[in-house]
């Protein structure tokens with residue numbers, strides 16, 4: 001029996017990421033289902049960025065998407081992060097997640113929660129890592145930072161997901177406007193039985209990014225209950241990001257990015273040097289020296305210097321054994337333990353509530 005088949009279906013992403021280098025394959029894919037979004041977060045340019053010119057009419061058809069899932073399976077991908085934009089703007093999200101689960105993928109999705117309460121039932125059991133975005137313990141500055149008035153929906157979504165037994169966690173983008181609110185965020189996440197994943201805001205489209213001095217606030221709470229901070233990420237961030245001459249980012253090796261219209265975005269969504277049609281030809285292309293050279297070049301482009309895009313850098317840590325590998329592994333092991341503890345706590349409280357309800 002293969003090692004990966006022994007892992008529980010809902011084991012967190014780290015198990016997949018660590019298997020990548022062992023299997024010599026990219027094991028994670030960012031599948032961009034849309035670039036559209038009903039929010040306008042100050043730290044994101046996806047819905048107004050250069051790619052949003054893509055008309056929805058050019059998005060992959062249902063048949064093409066199913067073929068993409070089959071190809072990803074053949075390539076050895078284990079975890080698909082269905083991302084955007086706001087994934088729940090896609091009416092067929094439940095279908096896509098269900099097809100991914102049928103094929104044995106582990107699934108991840110991040111939502112701004114504006115549409116989750118209405119769709120929760122339909123998505124139940126289809127997402128292994130369900131991330132809700134929340135920027136403050138109270139409505140402000142969350143609603144201002146996200147420009148979508150979604151605070152109440154996030155709070156409601158946590159309660160719905162808890163009752164449905166869904167594996168939810170909070171993604172907290174650490175900015176200069178909310179760094180002082182970390183203690184309140186931790187209290188809220190404990191009350192709502194959620195993990196708080198602290199993700200520093202990085203610059204990539206002219207936004208400032210969080211000041212290095214505010215990272216210390218994340219470091220200070222990294223060992224607290226309900227908190228997940230990746231020490232490898234902090235280290236890269238504090239050092240000013242990726243270095244082209246000695247890259248921390250191994251996008252292409254660790255992670256594949258697929259666009260809504262069915263192209264592999266190389267090396268990553270944020271800096272596209274090449275778009276390659278994601279059809280069956282890619283399976284043989286991945287065996288060529290040309291692709292190996294391209295994999296080797298990822299993280300080494302001029303534009304990769306100073307990049308702190310942790311979505312691609314975090315999975316990359318497991319592709320070379322160095323200090324980042326160790327720091328990230330320690331943080332991720334801690335995350336897995338916390339996640340199991342919180343899931344046990346949720347199950348217990350649901351059982352007590354069911355008993356009390358008779």
Ligand code: SF4
Pocket residue numbers: 037038039040041043044045046047084085086111112133146
């Ligand atoms: S909700 Fe997500 S995709 Fe939409 S603007 Fe905010 S960060 Fe970007």
Ligand code: SF4
Pocket residue numbers: 242249250251267268269270271298299300301303304305307308309312313
């Ligand atoms: S370093 Fe940044 S720009 Fe370069 S491939 Fe990685 S994520 Fe993309």
